[in-house]
Amino acid sequence: xxxxxxxxxxxxxxxxxxxxxxxxxxxxxxxxxxxxxxxxxxxxxxxxxxxxxxxxxxxxxxxxxxxxxxxxxxxxxxxxxxxxxxxxxxxxxxxxxxxxxxxxxxxxxxxxxxxxxxxxxxxxxxxxxxxxxxxxxxxxxxxxxxxxxxxxxxxxxxxxxxxxxxxxxxxxxxxxxxxxxxxxxxxxxxxxxxxxxxxxxxxxxxxxxxxxxxxxxxxxxxxxxxxxxxxxxxxxxxxxxxxxxxxxxxxxxxxxxxxxxxxxxxxxxxxxxxxxxxxxxxxxxxxxxxxxxxxxxxxxxxxxxxxxxxxxxxxxxxxxxxxxxxxxxxxxxxxxxxxxxxxxxxxxxxxxxxxxxxxxxxxxxxxxxxxxxxxxxxxxxxxxxxxxxxxxxxxxxxxxxxxxxxxxxxxxxxxxxxxxxxxxxxxxxxxxxxxxxxxxxxxxxxxxxxxxxxxxxxxxxxxxxxxxxxxxxxxxxxxxxxxxxxxxxxxxxxxxxxxxxxxxxxxxxxxxxxxxxxxxxxxxxxxxxxxx
Amino acid sequence: xxxxxxxxxxxxxxxxxxxxxxxxxxxxxxxxxxxxxxxxxxxxxxxxxxxxxxxxxxxxxxxxxxxxxxxxxxxxxxxxxxxxxxxxxxxxxxxxxxxxxxxxxxxxxxxxxxxxxxxxxxxxxxxxxxxxxxxxxxxxxxxxxxxxxxxxxxxxxxxxxxxxxxxxxxxxxxxxxxxxxxxxxxxxxxxxxxxxxxxxxxxxxxxxxxxxxxxxxxxxxxxxxxxxxxxxxxxxxxxxxxxxxxxxxxxxxxxxxxxxxxxxxxxxxxxxxxxxxxxxxxxxxxxxxxxxxxxxxxx
Numbered sequence: 001x002x003x004x005x006x007x008x009x010x011x012x013x014x015x016x017x018x019x020x021x022x023x024x025x026x027x028x029x030x031x032x033x034x035x036x037x038x039x040x041x042x043x044x045x046x047x048x049x050x051x052x053x054x055x056x057x058x059x060x061x062x063x064x065x066x067x068x069x070x071x072x073x074x075x076x077x078x079x080x081x082x083x084x085x086x087x088x089x090x091x092x093x094x095x096x097x098x099x100x101x102x103x104x105x106x107x108x109x110x111x112x113x114x115x116x117x118x119x120x121x122x123x124x125x126x127x128x129x130x131x132x133x134x135x136x137x138x139x140x141x142x143x144x145x146x147x148x149x150x151x152x153x154x155x156x157x158x159x160x161x162x163x164x165x166x167x168x169x170x171x172x173x174x175x176x177x178x179x180x181x182x183x184x185x186x187x188x189x190x191x192x193x194x195x196x197x198x199x200x201x202x203x204x205x206x207x208x209x210x211x212x213x214x215x216x217x218x219x220x221x222x223x224x225x226x227x228x229x230x231x232x233x234x235x236x237x238x239x240x241x242x243x244x245x246x247x248x249x250x251x252x253x254x255x256x257x258x259x260x261x262x263x264x265x266x267x268x269x270x271x272x273x274x275x276x277x278x279x280x281x282x283x284x285x286x287x288x289x290x291x292x293x294x295x296x297x298x299x300x301x302x303x304x305x306x307x308x309x310x311x312x313x314x315x316x317x318x319x320x321x322x323x324x325x326x327x328x329x330x331x332x333x334x335x336x337x338x339x340x341x342x343x344x345x346x347x348x349x350x351x352x353x354x355x356x357x358x359x360x361x362x363x364x365x366x367x368x369x370x371x372x373x374x375x376x377x378x379x380x381x382x383x384x385x386x387x388x389x390x391x392x393x394x395x396x397x398x399x400x401x402x403x404x405x406x407x408x409x410x411x412x413x414x415x416x417x418x419x420x421x422x423x424x425x426x427x428x429x430x431x432x433x434x435x436x437x438x439x440x441x442x443x444x445x446x447x448x449x450x451x452x453x454x455x456x457x458x459x460x461x462x463x464x465x466x467x468x469x470x471x472x473x474x475x476x477x478x479x480x481x482x483x484x485x486x487x488x489x490x491x492x493x494x495x496x497x498x499x500x501x502x503x504x505x506x507x508x509x510x511x512x513x514x515x516x517x518x519x520x521x522x523x524x525x526x527x528x529x530x531x532x
Numbered sequence: 533x534x535x536x537x538x539x540x541x542x543x544x545x546x547x548x549x550x551x552x553x554x555x556x557x558x559x560x561x562x563x564x565x566x567x568x569x570x571x572x573x574x575x576x577x578x579x580x581x582x583x584x585x586x587x588x589x590x591x592x593x594x595x596x597x598x599x600x601x602x603x604x605x606x607x608x609x610x611x612x613x614x615x616x617x618x619x620x621x622x623x624x625x626x627x628x629x630x631x632x633x634x635x636x637x638x639x640x641x642x643x644x645x646x647x648x649x650x651x652x653x654x655x656x657x658x659x660x661x662x663x664x665x666x667x668x669x670x671x672x673x674x675x676x677x678x679x680x681x682x683x684x685x686x687x688x689x690x691x692x693x694x695x696x697x698x699x700x701x702x703x704x705x706x707x708x709x710x711x712x713x714x715x716x717x718x719x720x721x722x723x724x725x726x727x728x729x730x731x732x733x734x735x736x737x738x739x740x741x742x743x744x745x746x747x748x749x750x751x752x753x754x755x756x757x758x759x760x761x762x763x764x765x766x767x768x769x770x771x772x773x774x775x776x777x778x779x780x781x782x783x784x785x786x787x788x789x790x791x792x793x794x795x796x797x798x799x800x801x802x803x804x805x806x807x808x809x810x811x812x813x814x815x816x817x818x819x820x821x822x823x824x825x826x827x828x829x830x831x
Contacts, residue, residue, distance in 0.1 A: 271624055271627060273627070274628075381612035382636060384607070
């Protein structure tokens, strides 16, 4: 009888492959591209040996990205390229599982399938096979790619398989989150939360030198356990397989314990009446966004607080060769000092480049979702103007991002101050964080402009613009492009390399004005176009 | 005064033309049925009337204003129920009703309670837990709760059960009594027949027929079943179609303008029994849609 539960898995897998024929190649190829980027980066550098030596000697890069292991060109590729590729595959795999399980279940489409002779486990199994298969494919392609670049076969294969294992583990996490939460959005949030926890483990491992037990809790750093091109501990892959199986087995166990469509978290009845203030598009926008603003604020407080507490552990000793490096980046770090530099980079990554940029774009894209799902129609068929509706959402985005940055600055500053017993840090860190408000608002402005005029391709363009800016940042860090190129991005005007007391206020005011102007243009575009 | 008036209204998406000149006239205080199958252009027309879509050409007037320019002012005076009601999944039905009502102004709590009871809606449930029918009830309650003078309802009952359908019809009659104008798009013909004073049939982006049901019936054939004492050759009569004979009874349809001639011809034949059935709306409708491919061949 048991095997009947799996009936139809193959057919479902075919369906999922068909549905994912674009998305699956995207996350697999994206992983490869990230490795490729790092390979060409490192190879293009004439004195990569020196560069690596310097980077690995720097306590600050070690704390953030970890030490380079082994200290070779392969190590340099793993150090940043494989790390990014693994994170991509982790998200690709887990979101794919959620997409085919919880999303389908919540939408009711799954009932169409489960009404047919399809086993209870088929759906989850097919999704897991797809995600693990995708991870494995990404891993094998990585191995082939590394080998074709002339790196050792054993190390390449181990690097690829480690990547695959991390993907499989997160596929299981995706499956688990899908069982627990009734809605796919919450399940995705759960995956992101787990990822945040692994990030903390990764940084703790890095600060501790790269070989601590924390690495086991951070699948993105599992290559520090298997050590491709170094120790080549291939047998540890077996432990990863067991670790990856755990969340999957748990998912199956939970699956049979719950009702179709239900989660493990009991649904609550709501209120029969709305509170009196719930009476305007602004109130609706706040109601829709406050949850994610809260989650972001808590996440930022958590990461910022822990990193802030850890800041005094970053050694202030600057390697002698580091000061000789001729990139603007290196000289900026020398000027800042390692601890301040660590904090500045942290606030920059969380508060602008990696964190709040994403928040800003996703919040504005919420407008598009409201429109596509016909929620906007319900409001706009009432006496509510298009501009009122759009500005309400944007106002919440502006205020929310400022609020998150305030929390980030407060908690990180407090963390550092408390841990070091030196409260002069507090205001500086707060200043760093608050200085990110104008550039984040500029992102919101860009997103609003795109949404107002070209809603369909706007969201892709939005991510593309962010990607290009991040790319420019990476090029600048290694000294391939100069500061004048950076100045084309909004990143430059609250950049971590500028000490906070030297930061000029005028460009920030200009950015705020630009943000307002872009928003205004976006609203004009929205008023002129059809809805839906 | 005409509440809705469109002349040669067109809408095209790129090369594809969704509306090819829609002429609609909806008078104040009437219940107007806007019928047509899926994809005929009903929702497109409604969305232009609501100022959500920009028209490509022609004229459109709603409550005396321009639906695109004067959207906010006009929306104060109307209530809309979309065909596919999507509601914010994290809000309860009660919260949505309150929220939408407050966008218009004040809510009458007694009326709110009355409508919740009549439609038997549990306002405490989150919208994502509602079935399609229940989501539709939320939108309907919200529309009937407003004191709008015009109700625009896009296939409002497609998810309702027959009991609720009845409640819905009561509410429409009440609205009519209060002098409100109701514009219903539908493909449930029995509903339109029961509710509407006038009807417009849309086909491939064009109104092909409009008028009161009586007027429309006049344009089409009546089905006659007759038992005659004497043999008769019906084929020779003008305006008689679809002749069949079963168990001694003739059955055929007669053009409205040929009725007199046919009756005169039948009278001397010794009529034993005779029934004449007016065309149902369904027949009217099928007359325009039964020959589905004709339109395409003409192009």
